[in-house]
Amino acid sequence: MEYEAVIGLEIHAQLLTESKIFCGCSAKFGADPNSQTCPICTGMPGVLPVLNRRVLEFAVRTALALGGEIAPRCVFARKNYFYPDLPKGYQISQFELPLSTGGHVEIKTNGESLRVRLRRIHMEEDAGKLVYEGTMETTDSSFVDLNRTGVPLIEIVTEPDIRTPEEAGAFLRKLRSILRYLEVCDGNMEQGSFRCDANVSLRPKGTEGLGVKTELKNMNSFRFVERALEYEIERQRGVLEDGGTVVQETRLWDTSRSVTLGMRGKEEAHDYRYFPDPDLGPFVPDPLRVEEIRRSLPELPDEKEARFGRQYELPLYDAQILTSSAELADTFEKTVQFFNRPKRVSNWILSELLRELKREDREIEQCPVKPEHLARMLAMIEGGTISGKIGKQVFDEMMRTGKDPDTIVQEKGWVQIEDEAELGSLIERILRENPKEVEQYRKGKEKLLGFFVGQVMKATRGQANPKRVNEILLSKLKPG
């Protein structure tokens, strides 16, 4: 029987607010353990939470950008469970009456468009971290770091609209891009500021019901989400084809072995006993403020992609990649402001710039090359000051030093040799030194032109203007 997978995702995104969701502590990542805590986020007896207004704004911005409907009345709920990284014994989250319902994300895979619907978006606080001496299995004690406790999260839950691991990956990349466009989340999966759990079940293709699902956790990259889903779909298919039944359970992705493993009763069946948090009470997002936020939304990836195609006459491929991050799109647009050849700018960014960034494992925000410098370098090539080949060397220097191209060309003496007399005498010398090749050329072996060009370039360390060299060579090689 042919099966089809039904996949739904739950994404937890840390919001980039300065402070935590219910207290004034810094929400910054990476500080010394427990250095960013106070009586409130450590759950001392008697403390009370107060909602950070910025969290609500960020969450509303996200919900609006994703087409969600902001609830007229929201409620925070307590999710009760015992764990040492949860100092109050409950997590403040939302259950009934979340911030937003509905919305969707459009994705493209293999040229096909898919609309992944969203079920809900809600706000909640993050838990802390347990730190083990050695490994979890061998240690006899563990330490609690509560810096992350109370860092604001939004949880985004999709409808089960995804059918393949590839679509899941595309969805996550698109969602991450949107959150980054909105400047609400840095989308760093490795550091855990963008986390994904996946629910997956199989059903006979063409049927409508839902099979028994498993929940996959512990996947800290897009690639791992895709691979975990691939593995799990195959695993479930194997179970079903052997006539077995899938057990509803949580399974952890094991990166080192590339398998999903059932938690085998390690996790007790939880009854979270959700109820409205009496310390916060219901709150009503101000409709005027919501409209203000709606009006202030930035241009989002899809709109920008369409505009790039229109305004800069770029192919879809270029527009898609350039708009995959707001910063990259900005780099492109700023460069074009200084050097108005959009396709040429796009080519350089897509090939040289992205390759170099990837090689150095840097983000576009950390790119040392300023758009105006990139534009100036392209103009120098265009104007013939440097050759395209030298241009690449200049670019490498710019990446390395952050200097402007004029300085680099001057310091390195890389200005293109254009001078007719200088090139003429150089070429005459090369022809004299290679009489055999000259003779062969004149007998009709015209392929040897490239050999002569190469010799000239070698002699000038690539600085000769290739067009000029060609012209002079052709005239001097003419027989007689």
Add this chain to the structure above:
Amino acid sequence: MNLYEETIHGLHQRLVRREASSEEVTKSVLDRIAELNGRFNAFITVTGQSALEQAREADRRLSKGDPVGPLCGIPLAIKDVLSTRGVRTTCGSRMLADYVPIYDSTVIRKLRDAGAVFVGKTNMDEFAMGSSTENSFLGPSRNPYHPERVCGGSSGGSACAVAADLCIAAIGTDTGGSIRQPASYCGVVGMKPTYGRVSRFGLVAYASSLDQIGPITKDVTDCSLLLRAICGYDSQDSTSVETAVPDFPRFLNEGVKGLRIGVPREYFVGGLDAEVEQAIRKAIDAFERMGAVFVDVSLPHTEYAIPVYYLIAPAEASSNLARYDGVKYGYRAKGPFRNLAEMVRRTRSEGFGAEVKRRIMLGTYALSSGYYDAYYRKAQQVRTLIREDFRVAFQRCDVMVAPTAPTTAFRIGEKVGDPLQMYLSDIFTVSANLAGLPGISVPCGYNREGLPIGLQILGKAFDEGTVLQTAFAFEHQTWPDRKKPLLA
């Protein structure tokens, strides 16, 4: 008159006239505590040294002639459920027997700023769960009017300390009657303000939607002064209400002529002690003589108040008390443990007393999936009906009067084995918590055994002024009948 017998307003006059110093007053109170606390068990912790330092600081302010508020230099007792920086805060529980907070609750901060002197932390039912202070890990407080009787609860230690002159006034908390009922049993004045009037920041939560901090004092004037000092919006408490704080003492002399006083008929039913009923009826006669107009009102859902309370309060408590897991502070059972679950289970089994465990179980059950709708949600719906009862009734009257408790102070041990009987001692007080309304208990007589009886006056939301005005008129009229406990 001994200094310890004074009221806030009486002492204030003596302090500003420099007829007495705060240090003298504080010493006199501390001596009194040293003499009598062993008998009454009103205090869990006495902070003599820091109290004397605070007193001397107050004296410096007083002697400079700085303008000071009425609380400057006044020795207060604080229920041991308010977080006090550097002073252990036990909540009457073994779980927190050694817990020393690193921050002050908002009310404590306000009182500190007002120059108050803190003589100690008072005994209470564990985590404010109880009606007799018998659920304290340090044993019950004893009623100053009768040492074999309870002080009521959960703020029994505070009421006891005020009644026995072990402080000038005290702070208590009231979740289902925990200020008013002990005030009634101990013959003192106790007020629960409107929910949201006083910041709960730093009040160790029992039932968050019901808890409220309030004064326990020797008279209504003191009540108005102490209330004024602790009220006000607090940005650290999302449930505190941003509304102006009236100058409560100004209401006191307004009288009750023409005031419409409602008598809820559901509060005069079976179970009400005959002598208590008689005392309340007498109080009503007194009001009538003062020119008040009586209105018969009905609160039809009163009979559901106790069941609703015992679903909502334990539900919230089950969550509020989850933080006591032995990980961060407070009691931790002795290891080794096989695993984390065992550490948490044993810590909580050993750290909590029976009543707390009973309520955690009740609340956990009420919130469990499959039961939530039938219990917790239904209770919230009925709570809305109770609130609506009051809204309708208060369209026809300005305040209501009723007994504070159905009986006078019962004997220690009498109801320990019967939680339901114990729960019924809050039958007339829980509704005000469920509806979020202000209520006061003022002494209105004594039974044949000389045990105090309390008159409860309930008001509209944020209308503590009228409640105090009514209470003051009554107190003024009946003051000559007041009897101090005979401690000798």
